Amino acid sequence: MRHDLAYSNADFIPGGKDYPPRWEKAARAFRSGLGERARLAIRYGPAERNWFDLFLPEDQPAGLMIFIHGGYWLRFGPRDFSHLAAGALARGWAVAMPAYTLAPRASISQIRREIETALPAMAAEVAGPIALCGHSAGGHLAARMVGADIVLPGEIDARLLRVMPISPVADLRPLIETSMNRDLGLDAAMAAAESPALIPPRPGKAVHVWVGGDERPAFLDQARRLGNAWACPVTIEAGRHHFDVIEGLESPDSPLLNALLGAR
Structure with a gap:
């Protein structure tokens, strides 16, 4: 298909296929080290994958960071990325990571609605400000939560202080001409309706x-497109590719985490 190579990441990253098992191993070790501070599989809805994991700091949380995983809406789950909570936990923030029904069992519109439902459920567990981020497809979902067409409960919306789409897919229309669309089921109408770059954001967000400087040109273009459409900052982190750009979430003092949670 016309855009298959443009959106293929693992084939253009040295050792790209080694990252998912490495993530899963690190995530499993991270959860086991937290003991009772890891509250797993909290339900937010009736579907099989309508749950989230919550990781708590040692003291009263300063706020809640939410991370939405990627995988082109087709693969992975939050427990492949639990270790990315380390940086925020070290800064005293709680971290929630939601699961969602994967395509083709759910359309992207249905997945987006699941995340809408999950947000208030996650927010109910921890008081204080909310910082929302997501990677790749998760970056798309994080950005969608800021769209003018999304109505969150007023108290939750007021707490949503910062949003960071990391390497997001902001315009879904090119994905229609990829092989993965056999499972995504995008048509022109859905692609337009679910593209953050084509939807104005709610005021005041x-x-x-954030995107890696060594990412595929399509992802650099997607990041810039969202930044231009929303008149928001775009950081291109030098030397980072699509798989390691999220590693900044593990470090409490990384530029990425400072941008998300605020410098300390």
Whole structure:
């Protein structure tokens, strides 16, 4: 298909196929080390994958960071990325990571609605400000939560202080001409309706787009497109590709985490 190579990441990253098992191993070790501070599989809805994991700091949480996983809406789950909570936990923030029904069992519109449902459920577990981020397809979903067409409960919306789409897919229309669309089922109408770059954001939301400097040109273009459409900052992190750009979430003092949670 016309855009298959443009959106293929693992084939253009040295050792790309080694990252998913490495993530899963690190995530499993991270959860086991938290003991009772890892509250797993909290339900937010009736579907099989309508749950989230919550990781708590040692003291009263300063706020809640939410991370939405990627995988082109087709693969992975939050427990492949639990270790990315380390940086926020070290700064005293709680971290929630939601699961969602994967395509083709759910359309992207249905997945987006699941995340809408999950947000208030996650917010109910921890008081204070909310910082929302997501990677790749998760970056798309994080950005969608800021769209003017999304109605969150007023108290939850007021707490949503910062949003960081990391390497997001902001315009879904090119994905129609990829092989993965056999499972995504995008048509022109859905692609337009679910593209953050084509939807104005709600006023007053602080959005900061983050992308690796060594990513595929399509992802650099997607990041810039969202930044231009929303007039928000775009950071292109030098030397980072699509798989290691999220590693900044593991470090409490990384530039990425400072941008998401605020410098300390």
